[in-house]
Amino acid sequence: MSPSLTNVKAYAAPAAGEPLVPTTIERREVGANDVLIEIKYAGICHSDIHTANGDWGPQPYPLVVGHEIAGVVTEVGPQVTTHKVGDHVGVGCMVNSCGECKNCLAGDEQYCLDGTVFTYGSTDRDGTVTHGGYSTHVVVDADFVLSIPDTIELSQAAPLLCAGITTYSPLAHWNAGPGTKVAVVGLGGLGHMAVKIADAMGAEVTVLSQSLKKKDDGLRLGADHYYATSDPATFTTLANEFDLIINTVSANIDLNALFGLLDVNGTLVGVGAPPEPYSVAGMALASGRRSYAGSMIGGIAQTQEMLDFCGEHGLGADVEIISADQINEAYERVLASDVRYRFVIDTATL
Structure with missing residues (x-):
């Protein structure tokens, strides 16, 4: 990653129950099997709100949430063969797993016995805390990056990565x-x-x-x-x-x-x-x-199967696109069931 991209713009939860605020976070350099993604859209999931509010226990604040990520590849590591610059890609609820336990070997990385690394609030294999999609860029292991069919608009594809x-x-x-x-x-x-x-x-x-x-x-x-x-x-x-x-x-x-x-x-x-x-x-x-x-999400292979199925059938989420400064208002509206049917953040507004 170029030095200018090590620190990227984001929106973070500063503490439990506090409104999200603009910030910058550090993304790791692109490793041999990594993909750098310029995030275009990030969906708002109820899980983001629970996590930001601390409903599910203590979190490593300040924390950037968001696990419905759609964007474009801007750089790949030298070992990456599955994605190339310019590809439309997505990242869902997890960004790593052990890859060796019986569940990972069966394609059920979401049930990794050694601990799935979730897209935000988890400790990654390098010891850093993961931050999610309410940001301009993310670096993800290529094995956890999904291909989004060209038949699905990126804004409508983002919620597919969780919902x-x-x-x-x-x-x-x-x-x-x-x-x-x-x-x-x-x-x-x-x-x-x-x-x-x-x-x-x-x-x-x-x-x-x-x-x-x-x-x-x-x-x-x-x-x-x-x-x-x-x-x-x-x-x-x-x-x-x-x-x-x-x-x-x-x-x-x-x-x-x-x-x-x-x-x-x-x-x-x-x-x-x-x-x-x-x-x-x-x-x-x-x-x-x-x-x-x-049931909890699906493995990487099944998630790709889902995206391909949605691409074949012309399925995307019904979305309301918002700017970053509307995130806190959107949280209130989600809690009031006032959305049809998924808020998606235009990350260009970060």
């Missing part, structure tokens, strides 16, 4: 497709991508939302049906209906009511991370040989 893979992975793992009935709980940043992807996979898709206020959006995004969970009749009408339910809501909702919507052998998968433990009634599972599962 896209977080929903694609369980849909693929539990075989969503023609002949399957899939319900998506919540139509937010994750939920709207779950609907698009499940529809493209060929499943019959139902949205379960608190109210019907986003019904038109849900049907436009690819849902076949849309029901309000605030209406008790929904749980009677849809009893034993679904093969797979993807719960994208990060709040402590009534899982036992959702279990009643599963067919025999059906699975409810949680992809959100509510702060409080759930209460699960054993009989609600046992009565239909139902399963409750969790």
Whole structure:
């Protein structure tokens, strides 16, 4: 990396619960297997807000968050063969892993037994703290850099690196497709991508939302049906209906009511991370040989598979592009569910 790029502009959380502020951070020199990316867009994920606020425990402040990164390669190390200058690329929730444990060897780097290195707030292999995508540039090991198809706008591609893979992975793992009935709980940043992807996979898709206020959006995004969970009749009408339910809501909702919507052998998968433990009634599972599962992003190979799938089907996130000085306002709006459906920062405004 040229000396002028060692220090790059960024927006950081200075301490738990404090507004994000402009700053500069140091990026490492480009190593033999590294890629230097000029970040064009960075999505705002609910995880960024939880981390910035310290909701998930102490963080190494000041911290730059952001793990939905889309940009252009501006330099590669001498050993890099997978990417070249000018390529459109993305970086998701992780930037390194041990590469040697059974999970890494199976392509599940997100479950690395030696500790996945996440895009921000982790200690990297060189001992430095990782900083995320609310910045102008990032240096990432080439093995964790994804290729973004030219058919997806970079601004719409950025949220795919978290919201896209977080929903694609369980849909693929539990075989969503023609002949399957899939319900998506919540139509937010994750939920709207779950609907698009499940529809493209060929499943019959139902949205379960608190109210019907986003019904038109849900049907436009690819849902076949849309029901309000605030209406008790929904749980009677849809009893034993679904093969797979993807719960994208990060709040402590009534899982036992959702279990009643599963067919025999059906699975409810949680992809959100509510702060409080759930209460699960054993009989609600046992009565239909139902399963409750969790899922967290996907490995690098599957993330590339997801990007290629979205490229083939013309899928990108529905985004609202903001400038860096609107980040704190955007956080407030995310918490108020006032976004359709993902804020994306134009990093040129840094």
